[in-house]
Amino acid sequence: MDEEMDVLFNNFNDLMDGGKYAQLKLELNSEQPANVAEYFEELSAEKQLFIFRLLTKDMAADVFSYMDSDTQEHIVHSITDREVRNIVDEMFLDDTVDFLEEAPANLVKKVLRNTDAQTRTLINRFLNYPENSAGSLMTIEFVKLRSNMTVGNAIEQIKRTGTDKETIYTCYVIDEHRTLIGVIPLRTLICSKDEKTIESLMQDDVVSVFTTDDQEEVANIFKKYGWMALPVTDAENRLVGIITVDDIVEVIEQETTEDMEKMAALLPSDEEYLKSSVRHLAKNRIVWLCALMISGTLSSFVIGQYDALLETVVVLSAFIPIITGTGGNAGSQASTMIIRGMALGEIEVSDALKVVWKELRVGAICGIILGMVNMLRLTLFSSSTGFIIDLSVSISMAAVVVLAKTIGCLLPIGAKLLKLDPAMMAGPLISTIVDAVALLIYFTIATMMIVQFQVAV
Helix, strand or coil, X not given: CHHHHHHHHHHHHHHHHCCCHHHHHHHHHHCCHHHHHHHHCCCCHHHHHHHHCCCCHHHHHHHHHHCCHHHHHHHHHHCCHHHHHHHHHHCCHHHHHHHHHHCCHHHHHHHHHCCCHHHHHHHHHHHCCCCCEHHHHCECCCCEEECCCEHHXXXXXXXXXXXXXXXXXXXXXXXXXXEEEEEEEHHHHHCCCCCCEHHHXXXXXXXXXXXXXXXXXXXXXXXXHCCCEEEEEXXXXXXXXEEEHHHHHXXXXXXXXXXXXXXXXXXXXXXXXXHCCHHHHHHHHHHHXXXXXXXXXXXXXXXXXXXXXXXXXXXXXXXXXXXXXXXXXXXXXXXXXXXXXXXXXXXXXXXXHHHHHHHHHHHHHHHHHHHHHHHHHHXXXXXXXXXXXXXXXXXXXXXXXXXXXXXXXXXXXXXXXXXXXXXXXXXXXXHHHHHHHHHHHHHHHHHHHHHHHCCCC
């Protein structure tokens, strides 16, 4: 696909450099809007404005909705009020709101100044919905039908108004109070007789979301039912908008990125990496690094309590990295699986006992195998350490793996119970906690074995 884009962009550049503007305009306006928006990222600021003015009104609005925020801001800064008005008039309302949510105040004022009173009221209402809520994602461009309509009347209405709607594949049925009472697919309308009523054909078991529902919950509903659109209602079940699948794809990307950042001990950020300043990146990392460094003193404290043991049996210190490393890896494996399961709705807080029981058994199998492999490795390649030391390390490793997997599965569930993001309980944080526990187990078992068999080194 990258090669295809390179060929396409080179063709645009050749036409522009050769002064073939009529041909360039024709090809730009016949291309997919998303591809043209990507082309803008390759252009200088001056060329961006030139190319934008070659687009038709409809195409300009479509391309604008796909642009990154920096390009959008540059375009709005550079074009006239009339051109801004054309863009807003042609864009779907949810795309306009998405742009305004990220735009600086002066650009927001310029856009609002060039909209009619009704559109301005709608935009302000959308901007007042909580961030990352269903209300902030929805669009009002959808097909509304009345239950007493006939199929023939409904199809005529869709033909008359459908070009301004974001989707016509699913139509929503409301009563005189705008209460959502049913849905009917376009396929059903097309395949039914004209005299049939909407009420006799509609599905009345409607699944909808409230304007205040979190976007992650909305994404889970889309995943469960596989729909292309989902109705949004207010507290009185009045239909106020719909959310389309293209918006949910963006939500899934945002939520996945946020979880990955939290799992890597980073503060979530909406900015792209290459567009983020060094100061911004450092600020997002230093908080967690400081927290992890401070929590790491717990491991130092545990080691300090066993100074006498380490001075007597110095060789024990050589195995600290492998014990803590194996424990951290085991804990991270378990926490990652549980976090994924919770994100997909496969695991609930009420499943805690089932999860712990399963991870105990997984940990026991993995721990025993790792302990045996480690014992064999030490026996064959580290004969100078002695059998009891080798056995102590191997038993410790098995025990650490079992406990690490238990901790790794419990912490995300505990976070969910405390209404925190389970993704925080992964990666570096799990490793830091497991390190201290692993050292405690290791030194306790080593002390017992050495005292029991009176090992002297």
